[in-house]
Amino acid sequence: MSKIKVGLIGANGRMGKAIIQVLAASQRSVLSAAVVKEDSVYSGFDSGIHSGIKETGIIFSSDLEEACKNSDILIDFSAHTGFAKNLEIAVANKKPIVIGTTGLSDSEKNQIKSAAISIPIVFSPNMSVGVNLLFKLTEIAAKVLQDGFDVEVLDIHHRHKKDSPSGTAQHLKEVLLKALERKEENVIYGRHGMYPERDPKEIAMHTMRAGEVIGDHTVFFFSPEERIEISHKAQDRKTFAVGAVKAAEFLKDKTKGLYNMFDVLGI
Incomplete structure (x- = not known):
């Protein structure tokens, strides 16, 4: 059986490198195109060598139309600024797409919903299998604990990350x-200054950006008698890359619709 041809948008970034490494070892999928920004200094470089593996023969290019011709499915981990154009081209070429771009506005998320009427899309703030278990466990804990516990969320990422809170924390x-x-209206973002006693329904979001932390997320539930912490700590970006490739393979036989990683993982 022939392998699924995957075109990668944002191929020269941190996540792009990890996805190229995963695709190089995959039994089901193969890299078919590596798309970078028009003004990228990496245009013309071999994607494999740039990603720290052997030469792939897939050269970094800014031609997304050509990438669509050579690919069965697209994975987009590009910068937020190019998101709308990438989605438009995917729809025009009837290409399924996995969207891992973070920091999207409500309007842009609505664009994804509209596009899913025509093509199949997996959109998730985090592609990691472990993080999606974090989402599920958080849901279960919240439904069980209800209003008897104070809730706090902490996300920690590397100093280069631009969006805050992270897409994962927002989810x-x-x-x-x-x-x-x-x-x-029950949510607050950080604390500074003097506050009255905590509102029982308050959910607090906290962010740290420092060093080279790949991504740590913790949900805290506090009662007067006990504390519950549900955490996920990424140790290698490959955890997100493996999930993104799983998502691409999931879309192979889909014709349209909007899916998330719960659909991909069957949880």
């Missing part, structure tokens, strides 16, 4: 709001 917030039947 944890959404999981908590739904499970606890609360609203955005």
Whole structure:
């Protein structure tokens, strides 16, 4: 059986390198295109050598239209600024796409929903298998603990990360709001200065950006008698890359629709 041909957008970034490494070892999928920004200094470089593996013969290029011709499925881990154009080209070429770009606005998320009417899409704030278990365990804990516990969320990432809170932390917030039947007005982002006693329905979001931390997320549930912590700590970006490739393979036989990693993993 022929391998699934995967075109990678944002191929020269940290996640791009990890996905190229995973695809090089995959039994089901293969890298078919490596797309970078038009002004990228990496244009013309071999994607494999840049990613620390042997030469792949797939050269970095800014031609997404050509990438679509050579690919069955696209994975997009590019910068937020190119998201809309990438999605538009995917729809025009009827190419399934996995979207791992973070920091998207509500309007851009609505663009994804509209595009999913025409093509199949996996969109998730985090592709890691472990992180998606974190989402599920957080949902279960919140439904069991309900209003008897104070809730805090902490996300820690490397000093280069631009969006804050992270997409993963934002999704944890959404999981908590739904499970606890609360609203955005119950959420605070960090603390500074003097505050009255904590509102029992408050959900607090905290962010740290330092060093080279790949990604740590913890949800805390505090009661007067006990504390529960549900954590995920990424030790290698390959955990996200493996999930992204799983998502691409999941889309192979899909014709349209919007999916998340729960669908991919069957949880």
